[in-house]
Amino acid sequence: MKRRDFVYRAVLTGGALSLGIGCKRKIEPGTDKEVAQQVSMDKLPVRTIREPEREIPVLAETDVLVIGGGPAGTAAAIAASRTGAETYLVERYNHLGGLWTGGLVLPLLSTHAVDKKKRQQQVIFGIGGEMSKRLIDLGMSVHEVNPVVDPEAAKYVLDEMIREAGVKMLYHTWASNVIMDGNTIKGVFIESKSGRMAVLARVVIDCTGDGDIFHLAGDNYDTMNYAIGLVHRLGNVDRINKDAIGYVKKSIGNETPLKSVNWVNMWGKENQDALDVTNLSNLQMDYRRDIWNSVLDLRKTPGYEEVFLLDTASQLGVRVSRILDGEYRLTLEDTMTFRSFSDVVGVSGAWTTMLYKGRKVPKSERPCWQIPYRSLIPKKTENLLVAGRCFCFERELVEDTRIIGTCLVTGHGAGAAAGLAVKENESPRNISTKKLKQVLTQQGAWLG
Ligand SMILES: Cc1cc2nc3c(=O)[nH]c(=O)nc-3n(C[C@H](O)[C@H](O)[C@H](O)COP(=O)(O)OP(=O)(O)OC[C@H]3O[C@@H](n4cnc5c(N)ncnc54)[C@H](O)[C@@H]3O)c2cc1C
Known part of the structure; x- marks a missing residue:
C-alpha cells in the first residue's frame, strides 16, 4: 500500500504556520514583475501537526x-x-x-x-446511451x-x-x-x-x-505516472480566411457541435505525478501560458486573425493516477x-x-x-x-x-x-x- 501523508503536513511559509501547500510569490530581481515561484513537494519541510478531535455534524x-x-x-x-x-x-x-x-x-x-x-x-447502451441520445436530440x-x-x-x-x-x-x-x-x-x-x-x-x-x-x-x-494535458477551445474557427495572402494550413483542433468552435487536445508532458498538488499547480500555469502564446502566434498568422481562445479546461487533464x-x-x-x-x-x-x-x-x-x-x-x-x-x-x-x-x-x-x-x-x-x-x-x- 502506498499512502501519501501530505494531507496533514504543516508548512512554514514566510514565517507563518499554515496548513497545506503555499505557493510563494517573489519579486524577480531587476524587474517590477511579480512571478509565481514554482513550488515542489520535495523541497517543502516535512512536519506533522495533530488535528484536534471535534464533533462533526x-x-x-x-x-x-x-x-x-x-x-x-x-x-x-x-x-x-x-x-x-x-x-x-x-x-x-x-x-x-x-x-x-x-x-x-x-x-x-x-x-x-x-x-x-x-x-x-x-456497445454503449444503458445510462451512457441515454445521455448520448439526449445530446443528439438537443442537436x-x-x-x-x-x-x-x-x-x-x-x-x-x-x-x-x-x-x-x-x-x-x-x-x-x-x-x-x-x-x-x-x-x-x-x-x-x-x-x-x-x-x-x-x-x-x-x-x-x-x-x-x-x-x-x-x-x-x-x-x-x-x-x-502518465502524460497530463490541458484541453482548450478556439472560437471563430469558421471565420478563418483561407484566401488570405500568406495563408498556411495550421492545426486548429477538431470540430464540436458549434460551428464556430473547435476543441484542441493536448497530450502534455509524460510521466507526471497526478497526486502531487505542487506538480499539478505548476503544470496548470505552464500549460495556460503555452496555450495563450500559441493562440497569440496563431492570431498573427494570415487568415487566422479572428480566431480567439474561448477557454481552457477548468479541470486539468489527468489520465490516470491510482489503480485499484x-x-x-x-x-x-x-x-x-x-x-x-x-x-x-x-x-x-x-x-x-x-x-x-x-x-x-x-x-x-x-x-x-x-x-x-x-x-x-x-x-x-x-x-x-x-x-x-x-x-x-x-x-x-x-x-x-x-x-x-x-x-x-x-x-x-x-x-x-x-x-x-x-x-x-x-x-x-x-x-x-x-x-x-x-x-x-x-x-x-x-x-x-
Ligand atoms: C487530455 C485528455 C484527453 C482525453 N480524451 C478522451 C477522448 O477523446 N475520449 C474519451 O472517451 N476519453 C478521453 N479521455 C479520458 C476521459 O475523459 C476520462 O478518463 C474520464 O472522464 C474519466 O471519468 P471518471 O468519471 O472516472 O473521472 P473524472 O472524469 O476525472 O471525474 C471525476 C470527478 O470526481 C470529482 N472529484 C475528484 N475527487 C473528488 C473529491 N475528493 N471530492 C469530490 N469530488 C471529487 C472531480 O471533480 C470529477 O468531477 C481524455 C482524458 C484526458 C486527460
Missing part, C-alpha cells in the same frame, strides 16, 4: 453515497437511485461530467467495437459513432437526468476523509462552505477518478479474446491501436470486451465499490479503461450493484450477480 444518513460526479459517478448515482435507493452525489466542482465536460474532452469513446462476427457493434452532438458533444449541453443534460432520478446533489463539496469501522466504510467526511460534515451511507462508491476514497480507506492500489488492486484485474488478453465473465456488468470498446502478441492490432479490428463486477470490488474494504478510470485493470489497458464509454459502463454497474446491495441488505461483495445482471438489463445496459 451529520448532514445525512443515506443508502448510497457516490463521490465524484464525472461520467462514472453520474451514471452510478442515476443507476442507484433508479433502484429505489436514497442516493447522494458529492462533487467538488460546479458541474457534472468530470473530464468529459470540465476537462473539455468532448468525444465519447468508444461507442462501437467489433463483435464476434467481425461487425461494428454499438448538441456530432458524429453517430464516437459522438463529440457540447460541454455546456452535457452539463445541462446530466443535471436533468440526476434531478429526474431523484438523486440528492451536493456541488461545491470535497470528500476529505472516510469514516471507518474496522474494514467497513461507514461514510465520508465532506468539506464545503458549510464547514466539515459527515454523510453516513450503507454503500459508498468511489468515482473520484483518482481513487481518493479507497486510498483514504487504506485499501490496496498501484499508482501510475481489486478482486479481479482485467487483462489485455481478456479484451483481445472476447473473454466472457459470469459477473459481467457491461461492454466497452477500444479507441486505439494495441500491440498484442507482437502484432499491432488497429482500432478497426479491436474486439468489444466485457467488464466483470469483481474489477469494481476492493479486496479489503467492505461496502465500497469503485468505478471509472481507477477500477482494477492491467496498466497496459490504460488507454481503453480510461475512456468515457468505459467509465459510464463501470459507473452504471457499480450504481446498480449498490442499489441491489441496499435492497437485499447484503454487502456489495456478496450480492447475487445473476440479480445484478437482471437489474442492469432492466435499466437498458448491454451485457454482450
